[in-house]
Amino acid sequence: MVLLLFPFSLITYFLGKNSVNPNVVNPNDQNSITENSSNNLNSSSFTTESNQNLSDNQNISNSLTPNKSEINEPKFIEIEVNTMIYKDKELSQVLIESTQTKVKAQIIEEGDNWLKIMRTVYAHKSTSTTQNCTDKEIILTQNIRIEPDKNAQLFGTLKQPSQFKNLDSNSQLEWCKFQFEVYIKK
Known part of the structure; x- marks a missing residue:
């Protein structure tokens, strides 16, 4: 070896x-x-x-790769009871004179003296002039609720009939689900 x-x-x-x-x-x-x-x-x-x-x-x-500080995460606000809701950023067209419950909404835009907020809400078809919730836009005349239930808390009562984009044409027969994009004072 x-x-x-x-x-x-x-x-x-x-x-x-x-x-x-x-x-x-x-x-x-x-x-x-x-x-x-x-x-x-x-x-x-x-x-x-x-x-x-x-x-x-x-x-x-x-x-x-953006820095963590550059990533825009959604901001939310608690809308207090008795908050006035507007259709426009000039805050001249009142949509709801006084909210009736406290709710959380997403802030989607911010001005000097206003916030544009977004919230999914519901309306019973009896408060709609379109009489069905399969249309792309609906015209509501009265109450807006947080949940699709007549016993659910009322978010507010519309001051005048208003038109909104319908979110769910397959929603429950009695309820219209829509995106509420409105303005409030800061």
């Missing part, structure tokens, strides 16, 4: 001695030291370039 390993160790010895390894420095060979120093400089500059490329790539990926 020793005889079998002996030829391999001789081959390894001779190949290793004659092969050039740029990282091995022979202290007696001045050319080897110079070559190795320049190799080290090149590899050092390569590392710096690689780090710069990584930095550039991080900057690119950072510019493509």
Whole structure:
């Protein structure tokens, strides 16, 4: 067995001695030291370039990914009882003179003295002049509720008949579901 390993160790010895390894420095060979120093400089500059490329790539990926502070999450507001609801941002056309229950609504736009809010609400078909809730737009004449139930709290009573976009044409037979986008004072 020793005889079998002996030829391999001789081959390894001779190949290793004659092969050039740029990282091995022979202290007696001045050319080897110079070559190795320049190799080290090149590899050092390569590392710096690689780090710069990584930095550039991080900057690119950072510019493509918004910061957490830039992501707009929905804002909500609690609409208090007795809040006046308007049709317009000038706050001149009153839609509901006084809300009758406290509800949460999403803020979708903000002005100097007003907020545009959005809330899903319901109206019984008996309060609609369209008499069915399969139309894309409905005209309501009276009560708006938070839930599709006659016993549910009343959100408010319309001051005059108003037109709204219907959200669900397959809603329960007696109820119209619609998106309420209106204005309130700040």
